[in-house]
Amino acid sequence: MNILSALLADSDAELERDIPGCRTRRIAQGVWECLPEHSAGSPLVLCAGIHGDETGPVEVLAELVDAACMGELLPRRPWLFAFGNLAALRLGRRYLECDLNRCFRGAPHAGAAKIEVARAHALSQALSIFALHGKGLLLDLHSTIRASLHPSFAIRPTATPGSGATPGLLATCGVPVLVEAGVEAPTFSATAAREHGYEAYTFELGRVRALGAGSSEELDALRNGLWRLIEAARPPESAASPRVYRVKREILKRSDDFALHVPADAPNFLPLQTGQLLAEDSPSRWFAEEGECLLFPNPDVAPGTRAVVLVRPVESGAT
Known part of the structure; x- marks a missing residue:
């Protein structure tokens, strides 16, 4: 059974097999760290499914995990992979009680219910454990619920606007536009930047689609780019700079x-x-x-x- 099918059946699912050449352990429901025996890069966090209806990136991440378990993808850097809102993903809903990506600084408003707040706490704890391996890169993968003049873009929480992104990172993943935001937002990526010094991004990729529809061709560049990141391959030298908004x-x-x-x-x-x-x-x-x-x-x-x-x-x- 592949990892996505296993998680949809049971939030306590384990990987069907260890990732070859790595020490792998589950540190929360739907969250694993993978530590290669021979590391060649800084830590990498990949998260998808913070919103349960944004399924394309979830399927991409699941494909990468399955490929690593089969020995086809060879991690060369410490890697945390997380499937965000499992309960909402199972029901095909954006969230159950409140927006998970507004819960990483506690309840987003008075009287907020507890399911997403508890999940944000679990994801934050998992990130804190993994951050003991040092500063790294976090990509939180989303899809948009409306049309966009830029179909794919990244949001970077940063205290130093204009400081620039990792060379070639966005181009490698097929993301031509960057939005610079502050680090005080209650989002997962802002938490990584604010509390752990990570270079962190929220990627917005394509449109919301039904689970099982498959990760579309518009996500091919993302899939290939993440594969390169996990294997610590060098980004393209001639990558174009992104168009920047603030x-x-x-x-x-x-x-x-x-x-x-x-x-x-x-x-x-x-x-x-x-x-x-x-x-x-x-x-x-x-x-x-x-x-x-x-x-x-x-x-x-x-x-x-x-x-x-x-x-x-x-x-x-x-x-």
Whole structure:
């Protein structure tokens, strides 16, 4: 039985066989560390399924784990792989009680239920254990729930905007766009950056799809890039630099009276007109500022959480 089928049947599933040439142990439900006998790279964390309906990256990660167990993929660096929200994944839902990726600094709002909060705690503990092997790279793999002018992009939580990404990393994984954000977000990648000094990214790759539909061709570059990372292969020397955006501000939903004044089908990175009314939540109103673009608009979030992110492109050479 492959790892994904095993986890869908039982959250306490173990790997069917050890990964050849590595010491492998489960450190939480759906989370394993793999330590190669001969390491040639810094630690790597790969996570997928933080949202249970974002299945393409989950299937890619499962394929990589199965290939490693069969001896086809040969890990050459300490590797933690984690399947995020197993309960939601099993039901094909984004989450059960609250957004797991808003729980890594505790409950996202008053009265939040416990399933995702407990899972965030378990994932954070697993990361803390693995971080004893030193600073490394974390990639949290997601899919988008809406169309995007950039179908694949990465979000990097960083305290030093403009510091640059690992050379060739994004290009290796087929990700041409980078969004720079702060490290205070309650997300898994921001936790890795903030608490463990990891170079961390949230990858947004393709659209939400049904589990079992298979990891689509649009994820081939990701699959190949992750394979190279796990084997500690050198990235391409001639990789193009990503197009960069920077988060300028976020709009929080304060009450159930919140109204978002953008079309329901507005894509991510849509350029906004200066002065355009974006949202209101009495008595407050928010208007677009010069150069801003739309990212992750969602009026259906719970009060107290982010309803939209506004980003601005960074000119080449700017800091």
